[in-house]
Amino acid sequence: MTEQTIKATIERGPNAQGSQTKFDVPAYDNQTVLDVVSWIQQNIDPTLSYRFACRVGMCGSCAMMVNGVPRWTCRTHISKVLVGNEVTIAPLRNLPVVKDLVVDMDAFFDKWIAAEGLHHGALTREDPIAKVDPTSSARVASDAGVECINCAVCYAACDTVxxxxxxxxxxxxxxxxxxxxxxxxxxxxxxxxxxxxxxGCQNCHSMGSCTAYCPNELDPMSAIAGLKRESAKSFFRKGR
Known part of the structure; x- marks a missing residue:
């Protein structure tokens, strides 16, 4: 452990009237933003509410705003985001705050369903398994976004939302x-x-924040552009 301390500001949710609380946190080697939040909860303020699970960038539940930028806090080293030895941590924007750093994800997942983001199958157990050409352009496009883990970082980054x-x-x-x-x-x-x-997709202004901040390096902006193209083609086909 070093002698240094970090000045951490927690921007709490509506249960604390959106207040800010400042903490002095000991600095450690390889310390993450999630480590800072956990140290505050374990050593100073046991009422501090936040989410995390895997701590290795697999679940996405620890996403928060760090100095105004949406990030996975478990994969963000504090040394890379400090500004003058200070950091401000807040709940994800664009979602209702339940308490402190915890947001209500219902609206996010409701929109997933509203976009028909569920498999529409036609085969039964008795049918042979469908064959998929892994080299086809459609499969490449489908695979490009399959690693999304619903962390909502892109949703928090989106100015259109x-x-x-x-x-x-x-x-x-x-x-x-x-x-x-x-x-x-x-x-x-x-x-x-x-x-x-x-x-729908026509509302996207193609600003690219979703792609810029995706921790899994996915490209939602290109996917949305693809939807715009396909929806336009469908519109003109129906108009014939």
């Missing part, structure tokens, strides 16, 4: 694009109808 709560958001739309390109999925029309509604 901030001003339009009906917007489905980058994670839900990327999931829709993944299924649209899945040759085993039979919900193409349902998906296109879902993503062209009032909160």
């Amino acid at each position: 901030s001003v339009n709560q009906e917007y489905l958001g980058p994670a839900a739309l990327q999931r829709a694009w993944t299924l649209l390109n899945d040759t085993k999925d039979n919900g193409r029309e349902k998906i296109l109808d879902a993503v062209t509604g009032a909160g």
Whole structure:
């Protein structure tokens, strides 16, 4: 342990009237932002509420705003985000705050369903397993977003969500694009109808924050662009 201490500011949720609380936290080698939050909860304020599970970047539940940027706190080393030996940690934006650093994820997952982000199967147990060409362009497009773990970092980064709560958001739309390109999925029309509604893909302004901040280096902006192209093609086909 070094002699240094970190000045950590926790921006609490509505149960504390959005207040800020400052803490002096001992600095350690290889310390993460999640380590800082955990030390505060374990040593100073046992009432501090936050989420985490795996601590290795697999679950995404520890996502928070760090100096105004959405991040996985378990994979963010504190030394890389300190500004003048200070850091500010807050709950993810664009989602209702339950308490302190905990947000209500219901709206995020509701939009996943609203975008038809669930498999639309047609085969039964008796049917042979569908064959998929792993080299096809559709499979490549589908595989590109399959590693999304629903951490909501892209949702918190999205300025369109901030001003339009009906917007489905980058994670839900990327999931829709993944299924649209899945040759085993039979919900193409349902998906296109879902993503062209009032909160659909046309609302995206292509600012790219979703892609820039995705911890898994996925590209929701390109997926949304793909939905725009396919929905336009579908519109003109129907108009013939």
